[in-house]
Amino acid sequence: MQKNSSIFVAGHKGLVGSSIVNELKRQGFENLVLRSFEELDLRNQHAVASFFMDNRPEYVFLAAARVGGIGANNKFRAQMIYDNLMIQTNVIHHAYLSGVKKLLFLGSSCIYPKFAPQPMKEEHLLTSELEKTNEPYAVAKIAGLKMVESYNLEYGTDFLSVMPTNLYGENDNFDLETGHVLPVMIRKFHEAKVHGCEYVDLWGTGSPRREFLYSGDLAKAVIKLMNEVSNSKTHINIGTGDDITIKELAELIKGITCFEGAIRWNTQMPDGTPRKLLDITKIKALGWVPEMSLKEGIVKVYEWYRNNK
Numbered sequence: 001m002q003k004n005s006s007i008f009v010a011g012h013k014g015l016v017g018s019s020i021v022n023e024l025k026r027q028g029f030e031n032l033v034l035r036s037f038e039e040l041d042l043r044n045q046h047a048v049a050s051f052f053m054d055n056r057p058e059y060v061f062l063a064a065a066r067v068g069g070i071g072a073n074n075k076f077r078a079q080m081i082y083d084n085l086m087i088q089t090n091v092i093h094h095a096y097l098s099g100v101k102k103l104l105f106l107g108s109s110c111i112y113p114k115f116a117p118q119p120m121k122e123e124h125l126l127t128s129e130l131e132k133t134n135e136p137y138a139v140a141k142i143a144g145l146k147m148v149e150s151y152n153l154e155y156g157t158d159f160l161s162v163m164p165t166n167l168y169g170e171n172d173n174f175d176l177e178t179g180h181v182l183p184v185m186i187r188k189f190h191e192a193k194v195h196g197c198e199y200v201d202l203w204g205t206g207s208p209r210r211e212f213l214y215s216g217d218l219a220k221a222v223i224k225l226m227n228e229v230s231n232s233k234t235h236i237n238i239g240t241g242d243d244i245t246i247k248e249l250a251e252l253i254k255g256i257t258c259f260e261g262a263i264r265w266n267t268q269m270p271d272g273t274p275r276k277l278l279d280i281t282k283i284k285a286l287g288w289v290p291e292m293s294l295k296e297g298i299v300k301v302y303e304w305y306r307n308n309k
């Protein structure tokens with residue numbers, strides 16, 4: 001990318017898109033093409049076709065998606081599969097038709113099988129069945145990845161898919177029902193402390209393991225890949241290489257928020273995948289490593305939450 005290249009960041013208001021925009025600006029990329037949901041509904045094929053023909057961006061970061069934590073994935077199954085299939089199909093196809101130089105599609109580590117060997121390598125995709133709670137979302141993301149691969153093979157496009165692990169950062173969704181575990185825990189512990197509650201109620205058994213990557217680190221990784229990787233034969237995992245149990249995460253956030261009460265585990269709620277640690281050999285070989293420690297990242301996000309929510 002040149003500093004004046006026209007770059008479309010789809011989904012620029014979300015956790016991932018906003019981090020990519022911040023990092024692009026920090027690195028001096030100024031010709032950013034951004035559209036809010038009200039301006040451009042990416043599920044609308046005609047609107048997306050017109051947008052690409054009128055604006056002709058050279059580079060596309062496809063960070064727009066319907067996402068959510070285990071509760072949202074499990075409950076809004078139809079919206080997860082429909083919205084994601086529509087958004088990515090329209091954007092990838094019209095990026096191809098309008099001659100986009102490079103597109104980067106963001107998937108998710110939940111595309112891997114529920115019981116994949118750990119840490120999960122890129123080649124473990126589609127080797128056994130998926131986790132049920134997020135299957136519709138994962139099937140949509142796998143379709144996006146196969147679309148990228150197929151367009152590269154048939155049409156000679158230079159598109160790339162990346163699979164980030166569980167992400168967190170500023171601009172995250174702190175909704176108690178639809179958010180991911182990390183922002184929701186920040187909110188639950190903070191509110192419990194403020195209201196002097198005796199307990200915080202959390203979901204599942206606390207035994208699953210999760211890997212957490214700061215969205216600012218992800219942004220640096222995807223900009224580096226956009227600049228340095230061409231004609232990749234495979235998608236690329238982006239994670240930290242380390243995971244912790246949900247119980248350990250809870251203790252960490254409890255400490256950071258200074259909540260002094262107890263934790264109750266509601267085992268009626270699902271645990272989801274037991275573990276989904278990514279193998280990050282490929283991206284490390286390209287010279288990228290995450291910079292933010294989990295503790296430092298949670299402190300930063302907690303501060304953002306207190307100032308903005």
Ligand code: GDP
Binds near residue numbers: 071110182185273
């Ligand atoms: P996942 O990584 O796709 O499963 O989604 P989440 O980010 O929502 O993480 C879910 C894990 O955290 C599961 O093991 C949940 O049982 C556990 N968890 C514990 N408390 C909560 C909570 O309050 N909200 C959410 N979303 N997950 C929780």
